Amino acid sequence: MNIQDGKVLDVEGNRDAEGTNVCVWKKHNGLNQRWRVVYLDEMKAEPSEGLDEDSGLYRNRPFYMQSRMPERRVATVSGSNLVIKKMVKDNVSQLFYFDHLTRTIKSQQFKGKSMDIQSSGRGRSVQIWNTNARWW
Amino acid sequence: MKDEPTKGQLNEDFGFYVERPFHIISMLPSRRYVDIIDRKNIVIKTPNSYKSQVWWFDQKSRTVKSQMYPNESLDIQNAGRNKNLQIWKSNS
Numbered sequence: 001m002n003i004q005d006g007k008v009l010d011v012e013g014n015r016d017a018e019g020t021n022v023c024v025w026k027k028h029n030g031l032n033q034r035w036r037v038v039y040l041d042e043m044k045a046e047p048s049e050g051l052d053e054d055s056g057l058y059r060n061r062p063f064y065m066q067s068r069m070p071e072r073r074v075a076t077v078s079g080s081n082l083v084i085k086k087m088v089k090d091n092v093s094q095l096f097y098f099d100h101l102t103r104t105i106k107s108q109q110f111k112g113k114s115m116d117i118q119s120s121g122r123g124r125s126v127q128i129w130n131t132n133a134r135w136w
Numbered sequence: 137m138k139d140e141p142t143k144g145q146l147n148e149d150f151g152f153y154v155e156r157p158f159h160i161i162s163m164l165p166s167r168r169y170v171d172i173i174d175r176k177n178i179v180i181k182t183p184n185s186y187k188s189q190v191w192w193f194d195q196k197s198r199t200v201k202s203q204m205y206p207n208e209s210l211d212i213q214n215a216g217r218n219k220n221l222q223i224w225k226s227n228s
Binding site for chain 1: 152153156157158159160161162163164165166168170173177178179180181182183184185190212216219220221
């Protein structure tokens with residue numbers, strides 16, 4: 001709380017979306033004005049390897065996503081799009097891993113990007129996009 | 137006169153531990169973290185393990201500082217007359 005005027009930190013417009021501005025606003029006790037201060041030395045360290053039981057994926061362990069169609073092609077990053085192509089061993093555009101910090105599937109080729117449903121989940125196409133949200 | 141709290145001790149007036157790094161987490165459903173974008177603007181973002189999401193309380197300036205920019209503090213624009221938050225050179 002600002003001691004000069006009593007205003008508090010506020011997520012602007014009560015909009016729970018990536019990159020929403022934080023401002024100060026008159027206190028009204030809404031959820032968008034509630035915060036937790038979590039000290040880093042108190043945070044439960046999440047293991048960086050091993051099975052993540054929530055997702056069923058191993059943390060930071062590269063994998064292919066192989067179609068069960070007869071040719072057994074694998075998901076491949078092509079531009080920002082995901083397509084299926086013949087598997088080429090160790091081709092980073094075909095390797096993915098589960099990132100436990102963001103709880104997303106990331107591309108080995110573009111580590112700042114994750115599997116993402118276009119149009120903020122309203123589209124049907126899957127792409128590789130800047131990591132901006134968790135999947136659950 | 138009471139001694140000032142030192143590193144690791146609680147500043148009871150502000151409710152922060154001195155120089156002990158922390159995240160500020162929104163209680164909106166996605167639990168995003170307060171972060172810095174475009175060098176100075178304050179927003180909420182998905183946890184990303186970058187220093188731009190880490191803050192600490194500085195006893196000397198009585199401000200909340202950014203671990204990414206240690207000489208700058210959380211600040212309300214226009215000397216508190218605006219509603220927008222930013223990080224700015226520690227000046228108060």
